[in-house]
Amino acid sequence: MSDKTCTILLVEDNHDHIELIRRAITIGPLKADIYISTDGEDALNFVFKTGKYKKAKRVPTPDLILLDIKLPKVDGYNVLQSIRAHTAYRSIPIIILTTSAREEDIERMLQYGADSYIIKPSQYHEFVAIYEKIENYWKQHIAT
Amino acid sequence: MDEQVLSPKVDINREITELRREIDRLKFEIERKAKQLNVKDEEIQKYVYTVSHELKTPIISMKGFTSLLLSFHEESLDEEVKDYLRRIDRNLQQMEQLINDLLEYARVQIEKEKFEAVNFQTIIEKALSEFQYQLDKKSIQIEIMDELPFVCCQQSLMVRVFTNLISNGIKYSRKGKKPEIEIGYSADEIFHKFYVKDNGIGFPSNQRDRLFQMFSRLGNKKGVGGTGVGLAIVKRIVEGHGGEIWANSHKGKGATFFFTLPKLPEMT
Numbered sequence: 533m534s535d536k537t538c539t540i541l542l543v544e545d546n547h548d549h550i551e552l553i554r555r556a557i558t559i560g561p562l563k564a565d566i567y568i569s570t571d572g573e574d575a576l577n578f579v580f581k582t583g584k585y586k587k588a589k590r591v592p593t594p595d596l597i598l599l600d601i602k603l604p605k606v607d608g609y610n611v612l613q614s615i616r617a618h619t620a621y622r623s624i625p626i627i628i629l630t631t632s633a634r635e636e637d638i639e640r641m642l643q644y645g646a647d648s649y650i651i652k653p654s655q656y657h658e659f660v661a662i663y664e665k666i667e668n669y670w671k672q673h674i675a676t
Numbered sequence: 677m678d679e680q681v682l683s684p685k686v687d688i689n690r691e692i693t694e695l696r697r698e699i700d701r702l703k704f705e706i707e708r709k710a711k712q713l714n715v716k717d718e719e720i721q722k723y724v725y726t727v728s729h730e731l732k733t734p735i736i737s738m739k740g741f742t743s744l745l746l747s748f749h750e751e752s753l754d755e756e757v758k759d760y761l762r763r764i765d766r767n768l769q770q771m772e773q774l775i776n777d778l779l780e781y782a783r784v785q786i787e788k789e790k791f792e793a794v795n796f797q798t799i800i801e802k803a804l805s806e807f808q809y810q811l812d813k814k815s816i817q818i819e820i821m822d823e824l825p826f827v828c829c830q831q832s833l834m835v836r837v838f839t840n841l842i843s844n845g846i847k848y849s850r851k852g853k854k855p856e857i858e859i860g861y862s863a864d865e866i867f868h869k870f871y872v873k874d875n876g877i878g879f880p881s882n883q884r885d886r887l888f889q890m891f892s893r894l895g896n897k898k899g900v901g902g903t904g905v906g907l908a909i910v911k912r913i914v915e916g917h918g919g920e921i922w923a924n925s926h927k928g929k930g931a932t933f934f935f936t937l938p939k940l941p942e943m944t
Contacts, residue, residue, distance in 0.1 A: 546733060548740070552740040631732045631736055632729070653736075653740055
């Protein structure tokens with residue numbers, strides 16, 4: 533495991549789900565700094581360093597974004613499209629958080645440019661699966 | 677009789693014209709009502725879909741935290757607390773299953789533009805792939821008639837019909853007896869007729885009307901999972917294709933599910 537710390541932007545408006553996903557990320561040895569945005573507009577401002585983040589001292593560019601779809605202000609699909617359309621930030625890996633394992637929903641998310649998706653955890657094996665997925669992403673795409 | 681024969685030709689023609697107008701008016705009225713019904717149906721589907729998704733959000737939270745406690749804090753919990761948490765978890769699972777089934781029922785959309793002529797052999801093979809594990813382990817036996825027809829239908833939904841009927845036959849098998857399922861076919865001039873027969877516990881014949889109702893489980897086998905939506909989905913698909921479904925059984929002697937599909941679905 534790399535000693536580097538993974539910067540994750542978690543975009544989720546439900547505080548219980550934030551806690552569950554945060555817990556899943558911290559199951560294993562992966563070092564992660566987790567930043568939270570509770571609506572799509574704030575997430576875009578964080579990534580593009582605009583709005584309230586424009587004058588902030590240090591706003592890290594996320595190594596990975598975990599993105600819910602149903603969000604206030606700007607929904608997940610629009611967040612995804614805006615980031616993918618931005619020349620500087622289009623390559624940030626984005627994993628969609630979903631409650632639905634429905635094929636059409638997943639296909640749509642991938643068409644919009646998501647790298648992958650994870651089902652929100654509600655059982656032990658799902659917590660582990662989320663951790664493993666993020667760890668794999670970290671190893672294969674980010675830490676190298 | 678004489679009056680009719682002697683009626684002037686012009687009167688008959690006028691009558692025919694009026695009848696035609698009336699038929700056209702009725703046709704228009706039927707089409708208008710059908711469109712209204714379709715709009716209502718779509719609205720209900722959207723409503724069920726949204727409500728189901730909203731209901732899932734708190735369930736994920738409750739299940740997630742219950743699972744966190746049971747998985748990551750097990751040592752600090754006494755047996756009574758663990759027992760209660762497991763009960764909560766079981767109930768949440770059941771609730772989640774109900775919502776998933778409701779969602780699935782709402783998702784069944786008959787789309788005529790997706791109808792295609794499909795060999796039913798292919799449809800059944802696709803349905804069987806869901807039972808590959810049991811078939812490999814020889815824990816179930818499924819016999820399929822050799823000659824199956826091409827039928828104009830929405831393939832993915834028809835696969836679902838067989839998946840649900842086979843799954844039903846396996847679920848309601850007799851204790852200690854290997855489930856045996858037989859799939860067969862016959863036809864008349866207008867309809868294809870399929871059947872799925874099992875050697876399970878069957879159901880009392882006076883309960884057959886309840887079989888296809890939503891959330892209806894006849895409750896004659898302990899430990900059988902499910903919410904009673906599977907057969908309601910089957911009925912919705914078959915009727916959406918212009919067919920009919922029914923079942924025969926004698927308690928303890930297996931059940932046979934029959935369904936028909938029109939040979940020319942556009943005529944229905």
